[in-house]
Amino acid sequence: MCQYGIYANFYLVLQETVIHSRTPIINAFDILNANSSNLFVPEFGNSPRNALEKLRLDLSNWIKNNGGGWKGRDAAQNIGKKFVTDLASALWYIDSRSVETLNQKFKIPVIFDEFFGRSQPESYKSARPKFNSDELIQQSKKILNYVELSWMLQNRFNWLKESLYKFGEILAKYSEYLDHQQIRSKEIKNSLTPIVDEIEAGSIEIFSANIWRKQTNINKYCSLTNELVKAEFWEPLNVNEFCPEERMKRHRFIEGLDSAFLFKVGVYKYHHGTAQNVIYIWQINPEANETEIVNKNYEVQTKLKAQLQIFHTRAMKKELIENFELQVGKCEKARLRHIISDLLGDFSASENSTSRKVDERVDIMIELGDPEFITDLRHLNSGPTNCKYDTFWNYGKKYFESTINETVLAVDERRHDMIQHLAQAISIRDLRQQVANLCPSNTEIPSEQWLRLQFWPRNPTYLSSLKYTGILDAKFMVQSRQLRNNHIDNHYASALFRYLKELAITFKDYSWLIFMDDKHRCKVGEPGYPVAAVERGKQVIVSCSKSFIVSDHDFTKCGIIPSVIMFCDIPTSIEESFYQGKVYAGLKDSIFQPSNPMRHNTELYNLLKNDDIQNPFLFIYTDGGPDHRVNYLRVQLSLISLFISLDLDLLVAVRTPPGHSWKNPVERIMSILNLGLQCIGLMRTEMDKEFEELIKCCNSMEDIRNKAKEEPHLKEQFLNSLFPTIELMENLIKRLELKEESFETFKPASEEEMTVLWDSLLLIDDSLTIEDNSKKSIQNKFKFLEFYNHCCRSRHYFFEIKKYGLSDCHIYNPVRCDAETWLKIHNFPDPIPTLDGKKYKSFEELYGKETTEEYRPSLKEKKKSNENNNEMGFRPSAQHCKNVGTLIQCGECDKWRVIYSKSKLSSHENDELTRFLDEIQYTCGDTFYDISSSKGINIQSPYSTDDSLKKLFSIVKVNNTLTCNSPIEIPYYSSGLFKESLCFNCGAECEEENNYGEYFPYCEDCSASVENKKRRSKENKFVKSSRRKNV
Structure with missing residues (x-):
């Protein structure tokens, strides 16, 4: 076949189109959204340094493997990490104290079993710690707090929630069990009769013959059966001699006695504790009748009772x-x-x-x-054989035997014993120095530790006695402890103190950091009757061969108040110690030189103006007493006068919460100060006879002050009679040291010095007067109010004064520090809690931000003025007012408040109340318990020594629901005791004609401003009575 023409072949080639894709754009919001929904667990180091860190890491992985976690990485690192840390802490606490012991009483959920056995306390140098009920309850609260949190209620924590709740409950139950056991143990130790009575603990059971015995029982009780057969009827055998040693087998052996024999037996059991301590068994004569069996069993029990062991408490x-x-x-x-x-x-x-x-x-x-x-183990320790320190020992013996300090008296902790001790040295260092001063030159002086070992040991039968030689007839005594109260603002106020320290560190080169406090009043006896300066506390070195009787009266007319000011050496880091610096102590007469804010700050001013460097910033930390309560106007006025006189750029004063003066570092100085004051008895010298006669008829400090107004020379005579006593105390204080820095003393501020400091306020407002110390009195002081509102910030726990900073400020002077430093100065921050509410934000987070004190716990829990919150225990009435007949004035609003009592006060109780009111400053809303706590008197404690005050304040009350805005109490008018007509609204004195009428009295201003006036049901009569005003 032929093919004609020209043809072409076409081939199709498939060519892939290469599309260059772009990198997808990731939305930041999508990333944040994905991270917020994903579950995370807290991250810990992958290389734990110890078993506790390994436990935290394992707990984190355990939560992850069980499908738990927190949404968002931040939540895991904050909330989750805190949970894992607290759970690890609780597990570690149980593990280190023996989980087996706890499991014997309460079974811990098996889900936590894998986390025990890690502590291994047997490898520690110290002994295994014991369970503590308080620590257990704290651990329980931490665990149970997490059970109700929203994230714990999610499905992803269903596997853990129930077990965690059981674990927390077990810790609480075991804490309760330990408390019960401790109470029971204390009752047993204090019992004057044996805890177990044989009548209750002893019992007799009769078991009948069992002819259907199993072969296993025959073999088990074979030896006991043979001995019973050999013995005579009614002859008891001790079952313990036939029991197995293993505890469980012994228990089963005893339980099987009821079916172990072919004959009738009697069993006597005696329980002393939880176990059966004594068990006897005897064979009963089968021919005996029921009466004979009862009589014979009684004879056996009587015989065995005489053989029982006695356990005395x-x-x-x-x-x-x-x-x-x-x-x-x-x-x-x-x-x-x-x-x-x-x-x-x-x-x-x-x-x-x-x-x-x-x-x-x-x-x-x-x-x-x-x-x-x-x-006496001291006989085995004769000390070194050389005579290197013989000269020092000889002079040491002479020191104790001499009379060089016989006027320096110390009161033993056992205040009511017949024998008191003569104290002749404050401390080991002081003893070493004083004996060295007596020795000839070039005498070898031993170290303080070697000197301590020459004393008598506390107990010569203890092994530690081997270290003591007994060369010196001296020994040490113990120091009693102080109690601390709880307060709702404790954590809040602690955060403020930390902020103050961090602020001082930030501006270390420009600042003073001052700690201030007053020691409790030291009693001073009358001429010829020395009184212990300190009732309780550390006891000092005492002679074993001497004794001296010192009066220890509950009340004295005179007293000396030591004030302590500490110039802190500000460290470079918050972790370093602030308990270092120069300490100054001043001694003041409590009658004519009473503690008040202006006196304190005048004394501080005298010290600061003589300092080598005049810093522009001043930071002060004090206790919460009325002299330092920074929300009181009179305290603020004294601080403003100090600010002006020193031309400061910034002043911040912070105080402790009530009952927590121990937080103040200067409070630790008091223990050193007690070294000097513990070893002295105080009395004043005798004045001229005419002045002594005037003092004899005075029963309180107010009476002495009133007498001094009538006789001007009395004050001078009285202060001169205290001068030798104060001089003695100053000499002892100068021998004290803080970290090798000797104490120094200062003189109390005079009236003239305080007036000069007060006059500095006139630079702000020349219309101010010394009487302007309440908020009401400054309402029309416009220039001062302009300065106050412009430069001052007042909070419940701190007060800040800060210059405006501009060179053209028309209110006050320009700043002294350089501009670069001043730009870093901001308002002192209020604490703000973190998101979890467990702690407060750091100083760095808050400094420079505007804050308020809205998060102060006591502000949230502020009492409402209603009778449900009245701590008096009864409804205040006119009769309760008549039982006392005394008023007390608020230091803030100047209103008079009624003191109530459920029963009529005796003359002794009236005197006691008068003395107490002489020493305090009252503010509306306070209770006597609060005021006494701020003065260092813990009358609420069951261990308190102020029994008379404790009894008095159980019946004498003030209405704690009152505030400075509350009107005058109705019992003031209805009691008919008080002559002065006081305005019902503001407390100011009214005209006499306002006493009578349909309404309670109102002054002219209040009569015009108050619309709904308070009616009274009947006319009240007014007669004059005493009123207490505290200066």
């Missing part, structure tokens, strides 16, 4: 030892315990391991028949 043994010593004189306690145990058959265990070792040594002494064996 600690109180019983203590009473026996004291009675024995009264008859035969002093003897070593260990020997007396042995004698009592032998005579009375006491089988109770020793109180502790140390006593047990001592008792064992006494047993060896009895066996050896050597009465000198281990009578």
Whole structure:
């Protein structure tokens, strides 16, 4: 076949089109949205340094593996990390104290089992710590707080929620169990009779013959059965001799006695504690009738009762030892315990391991028949054989035997004992220095530690006595502890103190940081009757061969108040100690030189103006007493006068919450100050006879002040009589040190110096007067109010004064510091809680931002003025007012407030109340408990020594629901006791004709401004009575 023509072949080639795709654009919002919905767990280091860090890491992975977590990385790192840390802390706490012990009482959920066994406290240097009920309840609260949180209620935590709740409940239950056991143990120790009574603890059971015995029972009780068959009827055998040693087997052996024998038996069981301590069994004569069986069993029980071991309580043994010593004189306690145990058959265990070792040594002494064996372990320590320090020891003995300080008296902690001690040195350092001053030159002086070992030990039978030589007849005593109260603003105020310290560190080169406080009043006795300066506290070095009686009256007319000012050496970091710097102490007469804000700041001004560097910033931290309560106007006025006189650029004063003066670092100075004051007895010298006669008829500080107004020379005579006493105290204080920095003293501010400081306020407003110390009195002081509103910020716990900063400011002077530093100065911040509400934000987060005190806890929980919140315990009435007949004036609003009592006060109680009112400053809303707490008197504590005040304030009350805006109380008018007609609204005195009428009295201003006036039901009569005004 032929093919014609020209042809072409076409081939189709498929060519792929390459499309260059762009990188997809990721939206930042999508990333944030994805991260907020994804689950995260807190991140911990992948290389844990210890077992606790490994536990946190394992807990985090455990939550992740079980499908738990928190939405968002931030939530995991904040909320989740806090949860894991708290859970690890609780687990670690249980593990380090023995999870087995807790599991014996309450079974911990098995879900947590894998996290125990990590602590291994047996490898620690110290002994295994014990469970503490307070620590357990804190751990429980932390755990239970998480159970109700919103994220814990999500489905992803269903596997954990129930077990976590059980775990928290178990910790709380075990805490309650420990508290109950502690109470029970205390009752047992203090009981004067044996805890177990044989009538209740002993019992007899009769078991019938069992002919259907199993072969296993026959073999188990074979030996006991054989002995019973050999013994006569009614002859008891001790079952404990036939019981297995293993606890559970022993229990089962005893439980099986009821079906173990072919004959009838009687069993006597005696329980001393939780276990069956004594068990006897005997065979009953099968021919005996019921009456004979009962009589024979009673005879057996009587016989066995005489053989029972007796376990005396600690109180019983203590009473026996004291009675024995009264008859035969002093003897070593260990020997007396042995004698009592032998005579009375006491089988109770020793109180502790140390006593047990001592008792064992006494047993060896009895066996050896050597009465000198281990009578005093100091005999085994004669000290070094050389005579290097013999000269010092000889002068030390002379120092204790001499009379060089016989006028310096100390009161023992046992204040009511017959014997008191003569204190002759403040501390080891002071003793070493004083003896060295007596020694000839070139005498070898021992170290403080070696000097301490020459004393008497506290107990010569303890092993620690081997270290003491007893060369010097001296020994140390103990210091009692102080109690702390709780307050709702504790955490809030602590944050403010931290902010103040961080502010001082930030401007360290331009600042003073001052800590101030007053010590509680030191009593001063009348001529010839020295009184202990400090009732309780640290006891000092005392002579063992001397004693001296010191009066210890509850009340004295005179008193000296030590004021302490500490110039802190500001550290470079908040982690470093602020307990360092120069300490100044001033001693003031409590009658004519009372503590008040202007006096405190005048004394501070005198110290600051003599400082080498005049800083532009001043930061002050004080306690919450009325002299330093920074929200009081009189305190603010004194701070403003200090600010003006020193031409400061910035002043910030912060105070502690009520009852928490221990937070102030200067409070720790008080323990050092107690070293000097603990060892002295105080009395004033005698004045001229005519002035002594004037003082004798005065029963309070106010009476003495009134007498001084009538006799001008009385004040001078009185202060001169206190001068030697103050001089003695100053000499002792100058011997004290803080970190090798000696204390210095300052003189109290005079009236003239305080007036000069006050006059600086006239530079702001020349219309101010010394009486303008309340908010009402400055309402028309417009220039001052302009300065106050412009330069001052007042809060409940701090007060700030800051210059405006502009060179052309018409209100006050320009700043002194350089412009660069001033640009960094901002308002002092108020604490603001973090998102989780567990703590407050840091200083760096808040400084420079505008804040308010809206987050102050006490502001949120502010009391409402209604009777449900009245802590008086009764409704105030005219009769309750008549029982006291005394008023007290508010230091802020100047209104008089009524003091109430449920019963008529005795003359002694009236005097006691008068003395207390002399020393305090009152503000509306305060209670006497609050005021006494701010003065360092803890009358609410069950351990308080102020029993008379505690009893008085249980019946004497002020209405704590009142505020400065509250009107005068109706019982003031209805009681008919008080002559002065006071305005019902503002408390100002009214005209006499306003006393009578349909309405309560109103002054002219209030009569015009108050629309709804208060009616009264009947006319009131007014007669003059006493009113207390606190200056």
